[in-house]
Amino acid sequence: MAEGYFNEVAVFGLGFVGLPLSLCFTLANCRVVGVDVDAGLVQEINNGVTYHHEQYRGFPIQEILRQELARGSFRATTDAREALGRAQDIVVTVGLPVIGGEPDTGPLTGCLRSIAAGLKPGDLVLVRSTLVPGMMRRLVKPLLEESGLTAGRDFYLGYAPERIAEGRAFEEFVTMPVVVSGIDELSRNEAAALLRIITRAETLPASSFEAAEVAKLIENISRDVGIALVNELSALTGTMGINTFEVVRLANSHKRVKLLQPGPGVGGYCLPNAFHYLAPVAREAGIDLELMAAARRVNDAMPRRVADAVLRLLPVPPAAARVAVLGLAMKDFSSDSRQSPALKVVAHLQEAGLAIRAFDPLVPDVYPFQVGSLEKALDGAHGAVVLARQQGFEPENVEAFARFLDPSAPFIVDTKNIYANLKIVPAGLRVVFI
Numbered sequence: 001m002a003e004g005y006f007n008e009v010a011v012f013g014l015g016f017v018g019l020p021l022s023l024c025f026t027l028a029n030c031r032v033v034g035v036d037v038d039a040g041l042v043q044e045i046n047n048g049v050t051y052h053h054e055q056y057r058g059f060p061i062q063e064i065l066r067q068e069l070a071r072g073s074f075r076a077t078t079d080a081r082e083a084l085g086r087a088q089d090i091v092v093t094v095g096l097p098v099i100g101g102e103p104d105t106g107p108l109t110g111c112l113r114s115i116a117a118g119l120k121p122g123d124l125v126l127v128r129s130t131l132v133p134g135m136m137r138r139l140v141k142p143l144l145e146e147s148g149l150t151a152g153r154d155f156y157l158g159y160a161p162e163r164i165a166e167g168r169a170f171e172e173f174v175t176m177p178v179v180v181s182g183i184d185e186l187s188r189n190e191a192a193a194l195l196r197i198i199t200r201a202e203t204l205p206a207s208s209f210e211a212a213e214v215a216k217l218i219e220n221i222s223r224d225v226g227i228a229l230v231n232e233l234s235a236l237t238g239t240m241g242i243n244t245f246e247v248v249r250l251a252n253s254h255k256r257v258k259l260l261q262p263g264p265g266v267g268g269y270c271l272p273n274a275f276h277y278l279a280p281v282a283r284e285a286g287i288d289l290e291l292m293a294a295a296r297r298v299n300d301a302m303p304r305r306v307a308d309a310v311l312r313l314l315p316v317p318p319a320a321a322r323v324a325v326l327g328l329a330m331k332d333f334s335s336d337s338r339q340s341p342a343l344k345v346v347a348h349l350q351e352a353g354l355a356i357r358a359f360d361p362l363v364p365d366v367y368p369f370q371v372g373s374l375e376k377a378l379d380g381a382h383g384a385v386v387l388a389r390q391q392g393f394e395p396e397n398v399e400a401f402a403r404f405l406d407p408s409a410p411f412i413v414d415t416k417n418i419y420a421n422l423k424i425v426p427a428g429l430r431v432v433f434i
């Protein structure tokens with residue numbers, strides 16, 4: 001234990017989970033070194049820069065990051081060996097990207113090998129990444145044991161899948177119950193003890209790595225399937241002239257019904273990937289995941305449906321049309337556009353020949369079709385399609401939107417039900433809900 005600090009922690013992966021998790025540990029008086037292979041990201045973080053949209057007790061993550069850097073309780077590095085020198089608690093948040101429907105173990109394998117190279121007797125390795133069931137035992141343990149040390153005997157090995165939602169990371173690290181498993185009871189207890197430094201919520205012991213791995217996946221898949229259910233319904237209610245969001249609200253007044261909200265598709269790292277992590281295990285076992293696969297198909301078809309709705313409303317041929325895309329994030333009030341359905345809507349519209357100007361106040365400016373303001377996106381466009389809720393897209397602003405749009409036959413395709421209860425609909429403006 002370091003003087004003045006509870007624990008010395010090394011967090012591997014400084015992404016949407018790793019960076020706020022590192023800072024959560026420092027706020028709980030641990031000293032943290034964050035390790036990432038992305039040298040540009042490490043430099044940015046050490047300069048106090050991050051594009052994450054997180055806050056803790058009203059303080060933005062940017063402020064917390066700068067404060068913890070200044071206090072000397074946090075720093076980032078690309079040098080795993082140096083980071084491991086002092087740390088006894090090693091937390092892994094490196095994920096498994098899905099490429100062509102298959103999980104890519106490359107980044108995780110690289111991370112575990114770099115940990116094995118500096119692992120010491122008595123260390124705890126706690127993995128928080130979402131995994132293919134069986135991976136803790138079949139991939140993580142053997143790779144760490146390349147160190148010459150044995151899990152359970154020489155070092156502790158735990159698995160506690162991360163459950164936070166981006167945008168609520170700091171709050172949920174503290175309040176979300178955590179499922180904890182270990183190679184043995186001692187490892188599970190060590191992992192739970194580390195987590196209890198930051199969490200006030202329950203730590204639920206799982207009897208095996210596999211139970212924890214599958215529990216994490218079915219949490220995500222249950223949301224994917226739930227969203228597919230209402231997305232499929234919305235295809236039908238659309239033809240009946242009924243608002244799906246209203247139907248969901250009415251149905252959810254039943255005490256045992258908890259429908260989710262429809263939307264332009266399901267994006268991000270977590271929900272769509274979960275099926276692809278479970279699928280290889282099911283294939284090996286000869287089990288057909290019929291319902292889960294169908295849900296993926298329904299949700300993957302949504303961007304095409306949204307794009308088709310836009311194309312039907314155009315007052316001019318697609319090659320002469322311009323549309324404003326509002327919201328590029330994969331979910332509301334987020335800066336994360338990874339695997340965002342909005343990007344797929346844009347691709348479909350561009351394929352059809354439309355010119356696109358997209359605005360999202362939180363997503364960093366990385367796409368060629370992005371513009372810096374709502375006005376620039378709307379100005380002269382034939383219509384707008386809203387794909388994520390963000391500040392500025394409120395119903396009060398719709399009159400101003402209408403003023404910027406081309407007056408010939410302006411329209412808004414609203415996938416978020418923002419404009420359902422407009423007191424006054426600007427003259428000539430059509431609002432269509434998906």
Ligand SMILES: NC(=O)c1ccc[n+]([C@@H]2O[C@H](COP(=O)([O-])OP(=O)(O)OC[C@H]3O[C@@H](n4cnc5c(N)ncnc54)[C@H](O)[C@@H]3O)[C@@H](O)[C@H]2O)c1
Nearest residue numbers: 013014015016017036037038095107110111129130162166
């Ligand atoms: N984003 C979420 O809200 C969320 C929520 C719950 C669980 N998860 C899970 O947590 C994990 C991390 O997700 P994320 O969104 O933070 O991913 P991310 O892509 O934002 O971050 C991962 C980081 O790991 C780094 N990395 C890659 N290889 C490395 C290596 N060898 N050593 C050190 N760093 C390396 C990458 O450069 C990247 O910065 C995933 O398994 C994900 O499924 C994410």
